[in-house]
Amino acid sequence: MTEAAERRKIMVVDDAPANLNFMHKMLQSKDYHVLTFPDGEKALNAASKNPPDLVFLDIKMPGMDGFEVCDRLKADAALKDIPVIFISALAETEHKVKAFAAGGVDYVTKPFQFEEVNARMETHLRLRGLQLELQALNDYKNHFLGMAAHDLRTPLAAIMLISESLVYQLSPSLTSDQSKFFDMMLASCKFMTGMINDLLDVSTIESGHININRQMVDITVPIIKSVEINRMFASPKNMSIAISCPDQLPLVFADADRIGQVIDNLLSNAIKYSQPGTDISLCLRHENDKVIVSVADQGPGIPENEQNKLFLAFGKTSVRPASEKERSTGLGLLIVKKIIEAHDGRIWFKSEPKKGTEFFFFLPSCHNWDIYCTRA
Numbered sequence: 001m002t003e004a005a006e007r008r009k010i011m012v013v014d015d016a017p018a019n020l021n022f023m024h025k026m027l028q029s030k031d032y033h034v035l036t037f038p039d040g041e042k043a044l045n046a047a048s049k050n051p052p053d054l055v056f057l058d059i060k061m062p063g064m065d066g067f068e069v070c071d072r073l074k075a076d077a078a079l080k081d082i083p084v085i086f087i088s089a090l091a092e093t094e095h096k097v098k099a100f101a102a103g104g105v106d107y108v109t110k111p112f113q114f115e116e117v118n119a120r121m122e123t124h125l126r127l128r129g130l131q132l133e134l135q136a137l138n139d140y141k142n143h144f145l146g147m148a149a150h151d152l153r154t155p156l157a158a159i160m161l162i163s164e165s166l167v168y169q170l171s172p173s174l175t176s177d178q179s180k181f182f183d184m185m186l187a188s189c190k191f192m193t194g195m196i197n198d199l200l201d202v203s204t205i206e207s208g209h210i211n212i213n214r215q216m217v218d219i220t221v222p223i224i225k226s227v228e229i230n231r232m233f234a235s236p237k238n239m240s241i242a243i244s245c246p247d248q249l250p251l252v253f254a255d256a257d258r259i260g261q262v263i264d265n266l267l268s269n270a271i272k273y274s275q276p277g278t279d280i281s282l283c284l285r286h287e288n289d290k291v292i293v294s295v296a297d298q299g300p301g302i303p304e305n306e307q308n309k310l311f312l313a314f315g316k317t318s319v320r321p322a323s324e325k326e327r328s329t330g331l332g333l334l335i336v337k338k339i340i341e342a343h344d345g346r347i348w349f350k351s352e353p354k355k356g357t358e359f360f361f362f363l364p365s366c367h368n369w370d371i372y373c374t375r376a
Contacts, residue, residue: 008032008033008053008054008125009032009033009034009035009050009051009052009053010027010032010033010034010035010052010053010054010055010056010121011034011035011036011037011043011046011047011052011054011055011056012024012027012034012035012036012037012055012056013036013037013038013039013040013043013055013056013057013058013061013066013069014036014038014056014058014061014087015038015039015058015060015061015062016058017038019058019087019110020036020038022114023036023056024036026114026118030118035050035052038061039061039062039063039064040061040063040064040065040066040068040069040072041063041064043055043069044069044072044073047073047079047082048076048078048079051078051079051082052082053082053083053125053128054082054083054084054085054121054124054125054128055073055082055083055084055085056085056087056117056121057069057070057084057085057086057087057104058086058087058088059086059088059090059095059099060088060089060090066086066088066099067098067099067102070084070086070099070102070103070104071102071103073103074102074103080103081128081131082128083105083106083124083125083127083128084102084103084104084105085104085105085106085107085108085117085120085121085124086099086104086106086107086108087108087109087110087112087117088107088108088109088110089109089110090109091109105124106120106124108120148199149196149197149199149200152192152196153193153196153197153200156189156192156193156196157193159189160186160189160190160193163182163185163186163189164186166182167179167182167186195331198331198332198335199331201331201335202313202331202334202335210338210339210342212255212258212339212342212343213255213257214253214254214255214343215253215254215255215256216251216252216253216366217251217252217253217254217256217259218249218251219249219251219252219254219256219259219284219291219293219363220245220249220284221256222256222257222259222260222263223243223259223260223263223282223284223293224243225260226260226263226264226267227241227243227263227267227282229264230264230267230268230271233268233271234271234280237271237274237276237277238276238277239271239274239276239277239278239279239280240279240280241267241279241280241281241282242279242280242281242282243281243282243283243284244281244282244283244284245283245284246284246285246286248286249284249286249291249365250286250291250365250366251365251366252291252343252363252364252365252366253343253363253364253366254343254363255343258339258342258343259339259343259363261335261336261339262336262339262340262361263282263293263295265332265333265335265336266295266336266359267280267282267295268332269297269332269333270295270296270297270299270357272321273297273299273300273319273320273321273357274297274298274299274356275298275299278297278298278299279298280295280296280297280298281294281295281296282294282295282296283296286365287362289364289365290345290362290363290364290365291362291363291364291365292360292361292362293360293361293362293363294358294359294360295358295359296356296357296358296359297356297357297358298355298356299319299356299357300319300353300354300356301319301351301352301353301354301355301356301357302317302319302351302353302357303317303318303319303353304353306318306319307349307351310333310349311333311334311337311347312334313331313334336361340361340363343363343364344363344364345361345362345363345364346361346362347359347360347361348360348361
């Protein structure tokens with residue numbers, strides 16, 4: 001038995017004993033460990049206890065058909081990535097389309113030649129192996145980024161503290177050029193601190209360990225706090241931030257600090273990319289079972305052919321901040337998207353060149369419609 005095959009468990013689900021016996025015999029001759037089941041319920045129970053590496057699945061079976069079996073496999077987080085190959089006498093296109101929609105990776109019609117089935121199986125096993133290798137490398141990358149970012153943050157904080165102390169002590173005797181150099185150094189330190197914090201967030205999010213402490217909250221509380229902070233950054237650019245909010249909004253089940261982080265990112269982007277003297281508006285509204293928040297600016301907008309970059313890691317567009325002193329890590333919107341999705345919400349935007357950009361996100365509102373936060 002080869003080392004590769006020894007690790008591979010192949011499950012065959014078919015209500016016809018002759019088909020099970022044939023597949024068992026042929027797969028065993030290739031040194032695979034074969035699990036055969038005559039119905040979907042038994043196969044699912046066995047898969048939950050001993051997950052296979054690949055599943056061959058018939059469609060027409062008594063009780064639960066193959067489509068439902070595949071649906072339930074894909075709904076289980078521990079089983080959803082197992083490749084499923086449908087083998088059926090149903091040759092119509094509609095059945096093939098339904099099989100792929102259920103999550104199948106391939107479809108073979110009966111009668112078939114085992115050599116063809118084996119070739120397809122080995123292809124999907126190789127693809128699954130490569131997927132697992134890539135996942136392991138990605139996990140290693142996230143672990144490395146987390147450690148590197150964490151180790152860099154402490155010395156960087158010391159550099160900032162010392163620099164700020166020197167500026168305070170020496171400011172009366174500094175020349176204009178020296179003051180400019182200190183400003184550049186502090187700005188670079190702040191940018192690096194932001195990048196390190198973003199890298200830590202991204203490594204945490206991609207590892208699947210994002211910390212969300214959800215409770216019933218009045219969403220206006222973290223939003224107003226964020227607006228007040230960002231008004232301090234908008235003021236030197238003669239920019240205003242206006243809030244529109246109804247008197248009543250239902251509570252949301254959310255992490256207030258994380259929602260504040262989302263608003264901080266959207267507002268800071270609006271300030272960063274908009275020209276001095278323009279306005280930013282933040283609007284909240286309740287629609288059906290959702291609380292919807294939007295942040296709109298009067299900035300340059302995003303070219304249509306670059307809009308697909310916005311929620312990607314380091315997905316920078318050709319649009320540049322209004323000031324040369326401001327920079328972007330290209331990670332903020334990815335973090336925002338992951339935070340909103342972790343709250344069972346969704347984020348989207350609309351943008352038009354020279355007319356600005358508006359970001360929207362929604363959070364599910366409280367199911368108890370009697371729980372409202374009322375403002376005068």
